[in-house]
Amino acid sequence: MSAPLAGPSLPVLGGKVMLTALRESDIDRIVEACSTDDARRFLETPWPYRRPDAESFVREFAPAGWRGEHDERVWAIRESLRGPLVGVVGLRGERSEVGYWLHPDAMGKGLMADALRTLVGHAEGCLTWPEVHWRCREGNVASMRVAKAAGFSYLGTREAPSADGAGRDGERRLEHHAVRVANGMPADARPWPRLD
Structure with missing residues (x-):
């Protein structure tokens, strides 16, 4: 019997992007993307974000999800099969929830909306989920624009589900849901x- 997959075996093709497995060569780009001010404010990643965090994400967390050791499947977003990482998108099975981020130099091209439409279509067509959920922290207008462009229906705001109801700064925060x-x-x- 062959070893379990450590990532998707074939790319998922979108209109502008393709979704592939993460690679060792993606580590530096992940560090760059997850070290921005927006990453600090909006992502649920360690802060400050360092190279060992990215190495663990690529070498341990992502493959473990594909082996079924936890419920999140992660895809790299690329503009071509051999191209550099432009972002990451993931599906969390337990909550049927999507999460994503984009490298700063890839913003403004419609890549994330295409990646999200591609992944949600893949989820509905291949994983047969009747619905896929999305949420973002209040103030993350870019993420809201992506979800809207990908065909998500807006459901309003709720208090963040963290154990203490607070963000990194200790402030209580709201999240948008769709x-x-x-x-x-x-x-x-x-x-x-309004998202302008």
Whole structure:
């Protein structure tokens, strides 16, 4: 019997991007992306983010998900098969939830919206989830724009689900929530807030 997969065996093709397994060569780009001010404010990653964090993510966390040791599957986002990492997108099975981030030099090209549409279509078509959830911290307008462009229906705000209800700075925080359902629109959908 062959060893379990440590990542997706084939790329998932989108209109502008392809989703692949992470590679050792992605580590420096991950450090760059997860060391920005926006990463500190909006991502649930260690802070300050260092090279050992990225090494552990690529070598341990991502492969463990593909081996079924936890419930998150992670894909690298690239513009071409051999191209550099432009971002990461993941699906958390227990909550049917998507999460993502983009490297700063890849922003403004519509790559993340394409990656999210591609992944959600893959989830609905291959993983047969009836719905996929999304959330972001209040103030993350870029993430909200991506979710809206990828066809998610807005559900409003809720208090963050952290154990103490607070962020890194100790302040209580709200999160925006949305969902993409396989058929139609959820009954509790609301208009998206202004995102300009």
